[in-house]
Structures are given as structure tokens and as C-alpha cells.
Amino acid sequence: MDNNQKRFVEDALDLLNELDEGLMQLEANPIATAPLEQVFRTLHTLKGGANMFGFEHIGELAHQIETLYDLVRQGTLQVSDGLISLTLQAFDTVRDILQEKDITKMRGQEALQYHLQAALDFLQNTLPSSTYALEESSEGRLQKDILATILVRVVPAIKITEEGNHPLVFIVQDIAALGASKQHISKNESGEIDHWAIIIATTVRPAELETYFIFVEGECTFELHHLGVGNLLEDEKLHQAAEDYFHQVIDLEQLKTEAGKFAEHLPFSDKLLDGETEAETVPNRKIVNDTIIKVSKRKIDDLLNWISELIILQSRLSDINSRINSTDFNEVTEQLLLVTNHLRDTSLEIGLVPIETLVTKFKRLVRDLSKSMGKKVNFLSEGADTEMDKDVIEIMGEPIMHIIRNAIDHGIETPEERKAAGKSEHGTVKIKAFNSSAYINIIISDDGRGIHKENIVRKAIAQGLVSSEAALNDEDIYQLIFHAGLSTASQVSEISGRGVGMDVVKQKIHELRGNISIKSQPEIGTAFHIKLPLSRSIIEGLLVNVAETRYVIPLNMVDRIDRIPYQALERQNYVNKTVVVNEEPLSVLSIREEFHHDHQPPKTSDIISVTLEGIKKGIAVDRIEGKIQAVLKPLSEVYQQQDFIVGSTILGDGSLALVLDPQRIFNLSKS
Template identity: 35%
Template sequence: MSTPDPADTFRQEARDLLESLEQVLLDLEQTPHDRELVDSAFRSLHTLKGSGAMFGFDEVADFVHEFETAFDRVRKGLASVSPELIAVALSARDHVGNLVEEPERHVAEGAPILGALHDIVGEREDVEPVGSPAASTHRSQIWHTRFRLPDDALVLGTNPLLLLDELRELGECNIRASAEDVPPLEEIDPQVCYVTWEVTFATEVEREAIEDVFMFLRDDMMLKIEPLEPHAGQATDASLHDGQAAPSERGSQESSGGGRPSRESGRRGEPTARNAKGGDSLRVPAERLDELMDRVGELVIAQARLSQITGASDDLELKNVAEEVERLSSGLRDITMGIRMVPIGTLFGRFRRLVYDLSQELGKEIEFLASGEKTELDKTVIEQLADPLVHLIRNAVDHGLEDPERRQQAGKDRCGKVRLAAVHSGAEVAISISDDGAGLDAERIRAKAESAGLVTPDAALSDHELYQFIFHPGFSTASEVTAVSGRGVGMDAVKRTIEALRGSIELTSKPGEGTTVTLRLPLTLAIIDGMLVRVGEGRYSLPLLAVEECVELPESEIAEAQTRNFLNLRGSLVPFLRLRELFGASGDPDPHQKVIVVSAGEFRVGLVVDQIIGNSQTVIKPLSKLHATLGTFSGATILGDGSVALILDIAHLVSFGRGFEERLRDERMRREA
């Protein structure tokens, strides 16, 4: 197995830190007086600087050092958080990201950013904290610090020399290394640092600044910080260089983690509680997860074959083994799918920055609201979902929300709202993007469709049908092309991507109140629990989570030779589709046909089949390019006997039945008129 490249490891960790920093900065814009957010931003910068220097990314370390120094003034109260500071800090964050990926190419771009940053926070170090009275003098304090690193510090990449360099930056210091805890040579663990350091230095910083040097190690290390009384004249220098002075009457304060005042328990490389527990998470390349899912899929197919063979056998021992294999494969499938599930909040976070940038570019006041961040979705779906959501959010901001003055004239709040929400809905995840803007202009859409030759002037279309033209390639109602939108190349790409993920897209709008776009996506694209049915001589599978109930088709409906009808279920009318007619199945129908009631979102429809064969784990295989345009089917699966069964696209069938229902209602209304 090849060893991961340390540079790639740093880049991945840096991306995570930069993403966290971006979210903190955006939060800080909303709550500029939140001290915890300021400290969190400083910690991210501090870690980036240390890691960059450790892995040889000197350009990153140098720039972040200046970035951190400027932000430290905010942390000390020497400068205040302002919209200008957040804007420049976000630019600095982007520059660090560029340096992480291509250091040589982007180095020169950092100077103007740092210049703007220093102009905002000020460069004079003698400025008193914002809101505090001026002090006439600065009192120097002598500190004595004694520390020893955790047992696993070297293994995790901590460089003690970098820590000592940071202490030197705080003031003139004397450093002494103690080897009293080093065991005999034959007992030394090369991965454990046995050296204890004692540092005495004079500085004007507070105790917190010293503790911050060890902020990522303090929970597991031995750390003692003792303030010493300053002496006048030469006595101060003597105390500093001798490294010996009596603690002041204030006493010494000790910072240590886990109740470990000494390190005897770790002298001989004994495992600590942290070492024994191990990490909370493990990074695994995405291609390995994909390969694992492929192997599990093959196992599920083999297990289905075994179950079919067992069903034709009277061997009880074989049946027991088959049941055990089925239980194990089912558990392995669930675990593997769980590994692939990722909280959608990892995707939502990046859109806060998008909305922030758009608000600055378009001069609009926008509040971005997100909910359902913990909703989980297959990582493959999330990876392909980023671009469609970007298009939808940009459209909501540019086309949906009015300018602040127009909103005020309409009696609305000057600040518009864009909401991004995710929620589980049966076998799907529903993601909605809504705004409280002016809504869609149906007349303008129709005029654009007529001018483009997409509809005739005398065609009777509902607002819902008119809205669908927005997804037509090249269609745009924008009066002018801007850097944000207006070229008509976004919404059709959104629809193609969502349909490629076996999802659906819905659009609703109310004039003057806003627009909502809802994306409905399957939880996974790999393996599902399916219900196998027979229609004529063909077998089909449908997602079990979409099934609400199964009933027999009433005798009164059997003789009706219609492609669509209504079923009365406990006083509720449910439209149903006869799949025999829809698929053109040959032969006579079964005398006792079944109706499977399925749902997609708020709508449901019944599917009439000849026979319900049973439930099975369904491995989803994509259709060939020749059959990819068949909207009724979302994929195929291999059955236990090696034959292929098509997987029904429930969302498409529900929409199909709903469309028939709406057209019938419109025809009835026209006849009555």
C-alpha cells in the first residue's frame, strides 16, 4: 500500500480549516461582538500557520502569519470587527486557498490584501484596546514556563522547535532542555518525546497568549506557567538568563489535561487513554468506497441467487445457511450505505459565501437561512448537486429578489430572504430553494415562449405549464445579460442533472410573494429495498420505501378499458395507472389484479399489476445510452436467476398520473364554461 503524500494530507486539512474559517467570518459579520467567533478564527489561522511551516508550505505560513498578526489585534481589542474587515478577511482566506493549491503562482497577489488588512486594523502596536482607557506605561512581566509534549505528539506531526519559536516571538527568553525523564537506551520508544523544556522570558503579553501557543496540545500535555516578580535594573536580566527565580506570592498556576501532573505513566511508551481510543474518524479515498459498494452489490446479487436455489430445495441446513448469508449481506449493505451517507450541511455551508458575494455584487440586502443540514444523502448525489444549487440560488438572488428600494415601495422589508431547506420525504430527500421576492411573471414567460415559437398564441396553458418553459434550453426572461445570469443556460442544466440523478424538480410561485423550487432526490443511487412485481410476462421492481399500501383492484374497475381511473380508498380518491396498457403487455390480465399505491412528495398514484412477487434487495444498474431517455424507468437490476428487471421511476409515474388528472379537470371546466 502506498504511503499518502504529506503535501496532499496538508492540502486536505487546509481545505477543512479554510471552510471552517469562512463560516466563522460569515457568522462574525452577523455578530461582530462575539468573542468566541474571534477566538475560533484566530485558532484556525494559528493551525494553518503551524501546519504550513511543518509541511514545507512556507508561502502559506508567511502569509497566514501576517494574516494572524492582523487578526490578533481584533482578538486583543485593538481593532473592531467591521463589514470592511470581513470583506478583506474573506479575500485573504481565498488567497490562502490559492497558495495551498498553487503556491508559486499566487504569491504576488498577497501583498495588496495584507496592505488593505493592515490599513483596517492599524499597524501601531501602542494603540490601546477599543473602548478601554489609555495606559501611561506598559509593565513587563517575567514568566517561567515548563512543558512536556503528549506521548503521541511526534506521531501526529507536532514539531517542538516550532513551539519554541513561537515562545521566542513573545519576548526575550532563555530556553533549557531537561533530559531527566529519558529512560535507558533499550527502553526508549523512538515515537515518544521524553524531553522537558523550561522557558523563562520577559514579555508584555498576558498569560492567555502563552497558553495559545499550546492550544492544540493542552488537554494531553504537562504545562506549567508561573508568573515571576520583575526585578529592577540588572536583576531582571540576571533572573532571565539564570532561569531561576522564586514564584511570586500570587503562586503558580498549572494547566494540565486529564489529571496528569506528572508524566511517569508515559515514560516507557505506555498507551494513554487517547492513544487507546484512537481517532474519532478516518479519511478514506472516495474511490475505495465506490469499489466497496460495487463488491457489496455483487454480493447482494449472489445472495439473491442463493435464496432462489434454496427455495427449490428441501435441505434444511442449506436453508439455514442461506438465511444467515442473507442476514449478513443485508447488514453489510446497510453499513456500507451508511458510510456513503453524508450530511447535506457539508454542501449548504458553501452557499453562505455565494449569497454574501452576490449581495455585495448586486447591491442587495439578503438574509440567507438554511435548515435541515443534518439530513443525509448519498455522497455521489451530493457531489453532483453542487452546481444545480448554485444556479438556483443565483437565480433566486438575481431574478427573484427585488432591489431594496422596490421592496420598500411594495411594503416589504428591505432585506430579502433566501431559504435553503432539506427534509426526508419517504424514499427521497426534498431540497427546496425559496425566496420572498416578486415571484414569476406568467405573462412575461408566455410572451417569451410565443416569441421563441415554443407555444402558439391560442394555446390554453395553466401557470404550472407555463413555468416549465423556464427549463427549456436557452430560455431566459432577463432583460439584460449580467455577470450573474441572463444567458438562459442555467435552468435546463439543472433539470438535466436532477433527472440524471433519478430525481424530479417542481416549481411553484405566487406573484408578489416569491418562488420555491423543490428538488426531490433518491437517498442512494446504489442499492435499495425493492418490491418485485409482474406485468404480463415482464417483471419490474419499484422502491419499497415509496410503497404506501397494496389492495386488490375492485371488480367494478376490471372491465374498464381505460388507461387511467380513480380508486376510492377510505373516502379518498386516488388516480391509478394500468401498467398493462401503459407498457403494451400481451396476453390476458390476471383475474385478481393488484393496485400498489405509491407516493412522491405530497402526491400519490396507484399502479395496477398482475402479481406481487415479493420483496428483495435491488442493486441499481444504469440504463444504456439507448434507453436512458425512457422516463418511466430509472434503471435496471439483475435478479437471482440472472434475468434483468427494469426499475420503475415512481416520481415520473406519479407526475404522469397527476398530469392526466389536471388535463381532465381542465377539459371538464372548459366544457362547463
């Protein structure tokens, strides 16, 4: 697969998400034109790209389905469940195909054959008497639009020649072929193209023209200028003006004036045009305003790595600064610290993308699931613009999907049950995302029947997970849900209830150093609250010292710190093994005891209180040295067995500290 094809696949996957989104909106509001136009345009773009990059089978499918939506636009066909489902299913398969690693599988015709036939059948069945020929559809559409003369200026951002096989060359040719046109290629001495100027009289709308460039975004900038209604090229004078413009005898403004003069003579008025074309200049927002550019993930990772290095160097410099008595040096160091911190904050944001892409997927899931289970479910989302690390989004997709699946399967009742319970027939599943300090919060809630604690406890006891005498608080009980093998669904359904899943959900969140908590009220609903750290590579932590080894404890888990005499820790000869800290008995784990029992103990010990799975626990260290920004460096893979250490971090003096995973340390001492 060449680079252009790779880019196509990447862009096409984005387009498929947009398509899903549009279809979902269209389903919710079948007579709205905006989503219809979006669906149509997306299909069209997809078709163009697929044909251009050698995925003709996808192009053909897109074309056939586009035809159906064209009929909708013309009012011949109504948006129906069948149509939406057919489209969704067809492009689900396309998505699967595009995710194949093997290009021959990607090109496989068979997979799409079924959907292609389905689309054809759909057309046949809708219009049994019509002799509607497929090819006419696009012609028909063109007639509807208004002929206008447009100046297209394309400036390649990379070096290309006319002979080079760059897609941009073909795109420009394609555009020039959309109607009567006149074009000029301006080259430099070495034959590289400086820019194209095409004046074209076409019925294709500017918005659609823009879509031609979607696969070469970043490799060129382009501008569309509306010169006037009708085919202005019919006029000799304008021909001359165009030539003058091409050879820079007149500038764009003068050309527009010339065009304006002529346009006045035409029987049309600009007012006939819709809002989109009314704007004189339609520059591509994405490129000209520089709001979005595509950057390869590798480059961003590289950048982040270098910034991590900078932070480490910075801390070394600060360390040296504290030992050198120089005002000048001190000033520079402090300013550098400021700059480094800014750089760090900015760089962390670069790799972030809105969770919107996930939300679209969830909408699909809710739609498909509720349909198949005969439940009525509204899906609401809030804060879809909340940004997260792209990798994290990819990792979190499945876990959140699972929670939603559970919410619909176990949480939301059938319409009859809901009616009987005095609720509205439509259940609601809501996903809310927001930032708070160094965390991203995702709350998935439903207004279903809630979690019945007794059922969980009964099940857990039956499976021997807890003893029947155990006194469990709410948190304990909810945490049982994450236990592998526990499923409270009385009947195992295909969707959920196999009891595999919630443990994986928790594990995934745990791997990202986040946590998940549950709140539930019978008959009112359930909410899952996922909290994830903003950054995967830089964490805030407490730097602590135990027997001359330095550890970092992630700050996000820390509730409070206390200093106690060391003897208070020694509970071997007591029945009560807890340590009284801040007037409360606390179950304390001593790092010294766990890892360094052969060293001389200190006089005092600092106790770090953490909340793990809703239970307060203490970690005893010799001494807390302070708060640090730790750039996480993975331990060598030879330390896979030591999974209670998340990684290491380089301190200001060049030495290494070990970043602990408190949860796993407690598990370690249990086993």
C-alpha cells in the same frame, strides 16, 4: 505531489471552509471573541501546515493576514468590511490555487502577490504612524498568555523511526522548541518510536498545541496534560520526577502530584487560566473518543461494493431457502438476512457527510451577491447536520447555488421595493434540509416577490414552448422554468438570467434520481423543494415482469397499482387513448407495446401509477412480482443509447433485471 502534501491540500480546503464560516460569523458579530479566535486559530494552523509542506507562499499570506487579526485581538484594529473582504478574497485565491492539479501552479507566487500586498497595505493604512514590526506581532501575542508547564504525550499509530522523514518527527521537534522543554523518546528494539513524552514550559495554549497535530491526525494519538502554572522545569525536584516518569519509575498521576506540590509554591494560581486550560487533561476529542476518523473514499467504496455483493448473495440464499425444506437452514438464512440488512443500513451511513460544508459556501454566495446587487439578505439554514453522500453533495453544490442565485437576483426585491410593499428591508433566503423515509429533502425558500405565472406563460408562448391555447395548471407553468432557454428576467444580468441553468439544475437532480418541485405565491415568496434518494447504489423498487423480461421500477415514483384486463389497454381504435384506472382516465404507456410487441399478450395487466412532473401517468406491465432491494449495477457503457435504463440488478436466481427510468421512458414514447 507527495502524500503529505495531498493530505495538506485536503485538510487546508476544509480549513478554508472553516475560515469562511468564522469570517461570516465575525462579520455578523464583529465584537464576538469566539469567531475571532476561530479565525485566528484557523489562519495559524493553515500557516503552519503550508510552511511545513512546502507552500511557503500560502504560509506567508496566512501570516500577514494573521497579523491583522492579531491586531484585532489586541484591540488595536476593528473588524471592518474591508478586512473581512480582503481575507475572503485572499483565501478564495488560495482555494483556487490548491485546486490546481499541477504542483508548479500551486506553488505559483504571482497569484498571491496581489493579496499579500493588499494585506500589507491594509496594515500600513490602519497604522500609519506605528512602527509596528511584523515579527513582533507574534511575540506580542505570546506575552499575553500565561506561562504553563504541559506534558505532551504522542503515540504514533504507524511505524516510524527518528531518522525517517515523517512529519510527526518534525512536529514533535517544533513543539519542543516552543519553550523550555525536556523530552524523552521511547523506542522499541528495532528503533521504531513507541511514544514521545515532552514536558514543556510554554505560553502557547493547549488549543493551539492541538493544531500542530491536525495534519497527522490518524497517524498518531496525543494527549496534553496540564502540570501547573509557570516553568516547573526550573525546579530540580521536578526534573528528577520527569526523569522518573520518562523511565516509568512513576506514573502520570504521581508526576502530576509532584508537579502539584511545586506549583503551590508559585505565586500564580490555576484560577488565572482560562477554561480551556483549566481542564486537567485535554485529550484530542477527535482521536481518543474515536468520534471522527479520516478514511479514504476508495476504502469506503470498496466496502460498499462488497456489501452490495453480500446483498446479492443473500437474496440468492433466500431464493434457495424458499425451495429447501429445512428448519435449520431457514433459521440461519433469516438471521443472515437480518444481519445483512443491518450491515447495509450502517454501511450506507458511512459515506455520508453533513451538508454543512455546502451551507458555508452558500453563506458566502448570499453575502457576496447581496452586496454586489445592493440588496439586503439574511441567510438562514436549518438542518445543516443532515447527512448526504459526499458525491451527491458535490454534484448538488452547483444546482443549489444556482437556485440561491436566482432567489437573490429575481426573488428578493431591493430594500426600497420591499419597504414600499410593506415588507422588512431585509429579505430572507432559507435553506432547510431534512430526512424523510428514503429521501433527503432540501427546501430553498425566499420571501421575495414570488414567481409571476403570467410572465412565464407569456415568455413560453413567445418562444413557442407552449401554444397560446394550452390550458396549463400551476405545476405545468412552474415546470416551464426548467426549460432550457427560458429566462423571465427582463434584463439579463451577470448573475443569472441567461436561461442556462435551471434546465441543468433539473437534469442534475434527475441524474441522481431525485425530483424538484416549486411552490410560489406572488409577493410572498418562492420555495424549491428538492427530493433526493438516500442511496445512489441501492434502491427500493417494484420487480415487474413483461414478456418474460424483468424490470424494476423505482418505488419512490409509484403512487398506486391496479390490475385491469389487458383489452382495456388496447385503445388504437379509439379517439380517447386514455385508460380508465381506478375510475380516472389515465395516460398509460405499455412496456409490452414499447419493447416487446411481438409477444403473446397476457389476460391482465398491472398498471403502476406514477407522478411525473406533477402529472399522473400509468405504466402497464404484465405482472408485478413484488418489492425488492435492488443493488444498482451500471449497464455496460455500450448501452449509452438506452438511457431510459438506469442500470441493472442481479436477482436472487442470478438473472438480471433492468431498472427503468420512468421519466425517460415517457420521453421515449413521445419522440
